[in-house]
Amino acid sequence: GARVAVIEDVITSGGSSLKTVERIKAMQPDCTIVGVYVLVDREEGGREALEDAGLPLKSVFTKTELFKVLGWS
Numbered sequence: 001g002a003r004v005a006v007i008e009d010v011i012t013s014g015g016s017s018l019k020t021v022e023r024i025k026a027m028q029p030d031c032t033i034v035g036v037y038v039l040v041d042r043e044e045g046g047r048e049a050l051e052d053a054g055l056p057l058k059s060v061f062t063k064t065e066l067f068k069v070l071g072w073s
Contacts, residue, residue: 002031008038011057014046018053040066 006020017036024031036050041059050057067073 002028003034004028004031005034006036008036010040010042011036011038011046011050011059012042012044014049014057017046017050017055021053021055 004024006017006024008017011017014036021033021036024033033055035056035058038057038059039061041047041057041062043063047057047059061069
């Protein structure tokens with residue numbers, strides 16, 4: 001019955017996060033995955049892949065936001 005958050009540094013396609021969720025659920029089927037938390041969302045489809053799987057994604061920055069802050073627009 002544990003509530004579990006998956007934490008990543010960067011998300012691109014979302015594939016590794018989805019694999020991680022599958023492994024967690026296989027080991028602890030009664031847990032609830034509350035979401036995936038990342039430092040940077042590279043905006044390459046990961047958010048959509050996770051949301052399609054019913055998992056919310058929370059990011060500190062998107063690539064667009066980070067580039068703007070750094071002046072790399």
